[in-house]
Each structure stands twice: as C-alpha cells, then as structure tokens.
Amino acid sequence: MTQTVTVRVPAKVNVQLAVGGARPDGFHDLANVFLAVGLYDEVTVTPADELRITCAGPDAAEVPLDRTNLAARAAIELGRRHGIDPAVHIHIAKDIPVAGGMAGGSADGAGALVACDALWGTDASRDELLGICADLGSDVPFSLVGGAALGVGRGEQLRALEVGGTFHWVFAMAARGLSTPAVFREFDRMNEGLRVPEPVASQELLDALAKGDAGALARAVSNDLQPAALSLFPELADTLAAGRAAGALAALVSGSGPTTAFLAADAESAGAVAEALRASGTCRSVRTTESPAPGATVL
Numbered sequence: 637m638t639q640t641v642t643v644r645v646p647a648k649v650n651v652q653l654a655v656g657g658a659r660p661d662g663f664h665d666l667a668n669v670f671l672a673v674g675l676y677d678e679v680t681v682t683p684a685d686e687l688r689i690t691c692a693g694p695d696a697a698e699v700p701l702d703r704t705n706l707a708a709r710a711a712i713e714l715g716r717r718h719g720i721d722p723a724v725h726i727h728i729a730k731d732i733p734v735a736g737g738m739a740g741g742s743a744d745g746a747g748a749l750v751a752c753d754a755l756w757g758t759d760a761s762r763d764e765l766l767g768i769c770a771d772l773g774s775d776v777p778f779s780l781v782g783g784a785a786l787g788v789g790r791g792e793q794l795r796a797l798e799v800g801g802t803f804h805w806v807f808a809m810a811a812r813g814l815s816t817p818a819v820f821r822e823f824d825r826m827n828e829g830l831r832v833p834e835p836v837a838s839q840e841l842l843d844a845l846a847k848g849d850a851g852a853l854a855r856a857v858s859n860d861l862q863p864a865a866l867s868l869f870p871e872l873a874d875t876l877a878a879g880r881a882a883g884a885l886a887a888l889v890s891g892s893g894p895t896t897a898f899l900a901a902d903a904e905s906a907g908a909v910a911e912a913l914r915a916s917g918t919c920r921s922v923r924t925t926e927s928p929a930p931g932a933t934v935l
C-alpha cells in the first residue's frame with residue numbers, strides 16, 4: 637500500500653453566477669459557470685492511529701481542524717462506504733483564501749477524497765467520487781473535475797465546457813471573510829416580493845470561453861450574488877473601482893465573495909492591475925494567475 641499521497645486542487649472563480657429563487661430545501665437553483673484558476677491547496681494523506689487534520693498557510697488559523705472540515709468528512713464518507721477505518725493524518729497546505737468565495741474548503745474535500753481513494757486502493761468510480769462530492773457541498777464536484785463547467789441544480793450537476801485559450805486573472809483578498817449562507821440570505825432579502833427569473837447560462841459567455849476571447853468574456857461576466865455581497869461588505873466597491881481604473885477588462889466579486897476577481901487582457905496588464913490594487917490599500921493581498929487549471933491531481 638502507498639504510504640503517503642498528495643493531491644493538488646485548484647480554486648475557482650464563477651464567471652457567471654445566475655441565481656434563482658429559494659427552493660423548499662433552502663438551496664437556490666443556479667446556472668453556475670465555474671472556471672478553475674491556478675491557485676491551489678495541496679492535501680496530503682498518511683496512515684495514522686486516528687483521523688487527524690493539520691493545516692499550514694496564511695489563513696490556517698481560520699480552518700476548522702475537527703470532523704467538520706470538509707477533508708475529514710470526505711475521508712470518513714469514503715471509508716464508511718468501503719468498510720475502511722479512516723485513520724489518516726490529513727495535512728492541508730492552504731494557499732486558497734478561507735471563506736473567500738473561491739471554494740477552498742470544497743477543494744480540500746475533493747482533494748482528500750481522491751487522496752484517500754489512492755491511499756486505500758478503493759478504486760472508486762468517477763461517478764461514486766462525484767456523488768460523494770455532491771453530498772459534501774454544491775461546489776465540491778467542480779473542485780474534482782476542474783477546467784471549466786456549467787453547474788446546474790444547486791451547482792453540483794456539471795457539464796464540462798470548452799475553453800479555447802488562457803485567461804489572465806488578478807484576485808484581491810479581503811480583510812475578512814463572508815459566509816456563503818449569509819450572502820444567499822441577503823440575496824433573498826433584497827429580492828423579497830420580486831419575481832426572480834429562472835437561472836440560464838449566457839450563450840455569449842459560453843462562446844467567449846470556447847473562443848478564449850477575454851474581451852468578449854469581460855462583456856458577458858455576471859454575478860447575481862454581487863449586490864448581496866456588496867450590501868454586506870460595501871468596501872468591496874472600492875476594490876472593484878481600483879481594479880477597473882487600472883485597466884481590468886472586468887471586475888467582479890468571486891462567487892459569494894469577498895474575494896474580488898479582475899480579468900486582464902494579458903499577463904502584463906494583469907501585473908499592472910495587481911500593482912495598482914496593492915497600492916490602493918483596499919485589500920489584504922493580491923495574486924495573479926491564469927485559467928483554466930486542471931482539477932484534483934495526484935502528485
């Protein structure tokens with residue numbers, strides 16, 4: 637049996653997040669266009685006397701180290717299904733911001749699942765892995781597959797999308813996090829009494845992705861949760877404005893936020909936007925990266 641397995645898993649940005657009305661189960665139907673970006677967590681699993689989690693990285697102090705951690709839940713569920721005691725040490729090398737709208741916890745769930753599958757030799761099918769991911773959270777299946785995908789239902793039912801080129805991004809990390817359920821609740825509050833249309837993927841946006849056309853993608857991006865995120869975190873408007881002023885083709889909140897995402901024409905322009913954001917004093921830190929990125933990968 638292999639003694640240690642490391643899996644690398646990407647963060648995501650939502651280039652379209654169309655949100656429908658609240659469902660009876662408390663979730664919202666989405667047309668969620670995910671794009672995996674080159675910021676990664678690495679999840680390493682090693683046999684141990686009992687299940688234990690450690691985490692290192694700039695945001696490590698905010699990561700729960702008990703059984704509520706999505707990585708722990710993934711190991712427990714795979715073990716339960718295959719009659720294996722999930723006695724592993726899971727170490728998360730965390731580079732994805734926590735509670736930032738970039739699916740960092742989801743990445744760790746998908747990473748731990750793939751890592752334990754390899755460590756234990758369970759050889760679970762792709763469908764079984766995707767099913768466990770969907771039970772763990774709406775974003776977790778996409779962390780497994782990476783690339784680009786349209787997520788419908790609550791975002792867990794995926795269709796892979798073609799991406800015809802490399803997109804350059806700048807991400808600005810905020811001084812504090814935002815809770816995903818709180819942002820959806822604010823969306824409901826702001827839409828109370830209004831008819832919320834069925835969420836539909838934008839054909840212009842899918843075409844822009846397929847062509848690798850950053851200008852067209854910038855014109856098509858949208859995030860229905862952005863007004864709710866801005867309502868709970870108004871200072872994000874200053875970060876968005878600073879990136880736009882520095883030449884970003886598009887500026888938007890990533891998912892439920894509060895990380896803000898800036899699409900740039902090329903690597904040079906991304907560097908200039910990043911510099912301007914750092915100088916603006918409107919965010920905690922800034923990263924540049926490219927997309928698409930591969931899904932969970934055993935190293």
Ligand SMILES: C[C@@](CO)(OP(=O)(O)O)[C@H](O)COP(=O)(O)OP(=O)(O)OC[C@H]1O[C@@H](n2ccc(N)nc2=O)[C@H](O)[C@@H]1O
Pocket residue numbers: 650653662663664665666668736737738739740742772773774775776789790791816817820890891892893
């Ligand atoms: C908003 C998005 C966009 O990709 O990502 P983040 O910004 O959190 O990264 C996702 O929909 C987040 O997915 P995820 O973080 O996996 O959420 P889940 O654990 O499934 O659900 C957490 C809570 O968010 C709300 N929720 C989530 C998904 C959805 N389609 N409708 C919802 O209303 C519900 O209140 C739910 O209880």
Ligand SMILES: Nc1ncnc2c1ncn2[C@@H]1O[C@H](COP(=O)(O)OP(=O)(O)O)[C@@H](O)[C@H]1O
Pocket residue numbers: 698699700704705706707728733734735736737738739740741742744745814816892893
């Ligand atoms: N492995 C994990 N890494 C980060 N957060 C986790 C993890 N497992 C559970 N969580 C919980 O999930 C919450 C949302 O975290 P995260 O997935 O980073 O943000 P988002 O849902 O905004 O993309 C955190 O505040 C934390 O309480």
